[in-house]
Amino acid sequence: MKASLEPSRLAPADMMRASLIGLRTRRLRSILSGLGIVIGIAAMVGVLGLSESSKSELLAQLDQLGTNMLRIEAGSGIGIGTGELPEDSTVMVSRVGPVEQVASISETGASVYRTDLVPEGQTGGITVKAVDANLLATLQGRMESGIFLDEAATDLPVVVLGAVAAERLGVTDGAGGTVVWLGDDWFSVVGVMDTLDLSPDLDRAALVSYSTADEFLDHGGVPSTIYVRSDPDNIDVVRSVLPATVNPESPDEVEVTRPSDALEAKEAADQAFTNLLLGLGAVALLVGGVGIANVMVISVLERRGEIGLRRALGATKGHISIQFLGESLILATLGGLGGVALGGAVTAVYAWSQGWDVLIPTVAIVGGMAAALIIGVIAGLYPAMRAARVSPTEALRTL
């Protein structure tokens, strides 16, 4: 007998070229079938990138605002529910050890108008509150223009406006000396605050000092809300003792909240939405995989002649199946790359438009590519098997 035959071999570079033939000769179809993967991966990368970028934005925000602030309000509770806290609350709270800053707010019940000609009642939702002069510092808020009450003469008719209130009253410059009609007097606007993320109700308020309220509005100064800055390490202790400190007789009527919790809750809600979108991305990916498999099965049927020829040229069944598997893998890889690029671009553009840091997590890129490859293999398996099973003699008889 003759020397044993060396097995058929296909050089790796040739394997690659063979797998690219289908993509080169059926370009449009390949692009369309890869589009599902592009969309699926782009959705996943974009969603992960945006949620990461917005999360980093939120963390920066929380960092800036601090998580050590507590808000005390009169609960609507079981008791009489006056909406007011005991008169000496502020003093009592400031005696709690770890409390660093205390500032109170009191509802004056007065209204503010652009001029004295505006009909009564058309307040535009703006309330007038008497506040402690250190409120802005306690809230770590900033002025957009002008000065806060701590720098102004506190018993004159001066007012500081929240951002929304200023807009509604047509005040563009807090330092411009604009006057508004407040209660029964003309008040000078001395400042406009930036928006306050942790206490948005103040954005729609006009703030005066307690002494001004006493003088011009005849307002006594019973607090309705108290903001507390605590030593961050003891915030839970402070929170637990505050109700009894404020109202020893009925602590149930005192409500203590932590405004930063609201931001965190919003983030949790965003997370749920992110998961939903991720799920949709996964579905798109699955549909993309089915699309590739479908196109590949059709391609195998159309390319029976080529398969027959390759078998005649010495291809084994393994060579044929690896060629079609390779084609599916290449399609999915290109789809994955396109998806990562598109998802990254969407994230970058959106984050940029929001002024956020662009953060595309590595796990999204690596995970997206891995998902594409896995889909490519799974989608290619069946068509590759079909291709290997094509009978060469029957394939060569077709014309």
Added chain:
Amino acid sequence: MSPAASLSAPATAAPADERTVLALSNVTKTYPGTPPVHAIRGVDLDIRSGELVAIVGPSGSGKSTLLHVIGTLDRATSGTVSVAGYDVDDLNDKQLSSLRSRHIGFVFQQFFLLAGETALDNVADGLLYTGMPLSRRRVLAEHALDQVGLAHRTSHEATKLSGGERQRVAIARALIGSPDIILADEPTGNLDSKSGEDVVRLIESLNADGTTIVVITHDHQIASRFPRRVSLLDGEIVEDIRIAVSGDPR
């Protein structure tokens, strides 16, 4: 040296130093079904190195089936087949693929050229499954294209050439690895008579240079020009004649 030396003598005596490249002994091929189709029935055939053989017969006589069995694309139902000294029965499917990649060249009526590839690369594909790197295959392909008279078509897209040129590219692809035998199934079947004539002349000249070629055809006129003619009818060889071509020293 000759692995098939023990086989029965061919129809006409040939010099002993000429190697047997193909030996079929009592080969049958039956396609299962109701009723089963006996496409090949008890075929004995010996082809020696350097021969140019026409297998001729009407449509349905079993020519393509015979070519597939000879080309190891299909296995005989019974009988023995030996190609290039290898007994096909002893080889598994992978080894048969290997045998085809190195020892057998195919030419088909439908050309089967790959779209989107140049003539050169289509020819280079003739050695694709030997694992030889593309750069070397391209060098050999250039030579093969030259042999079929298409040196000037090297970088043209193969499927955009004329019919005759396409078939010559396919012949170059079969030729590139200098196989022991080239099997051509109706190579002129899709060509006009002028291109067909060119292809037949090319086959004759390649044979004159020493290539062993089996041409399947239903065209008696073409078959009658070849030095050996095997006639097939209903799966059986009814005639196997060698003609002394004028000027042939044999």
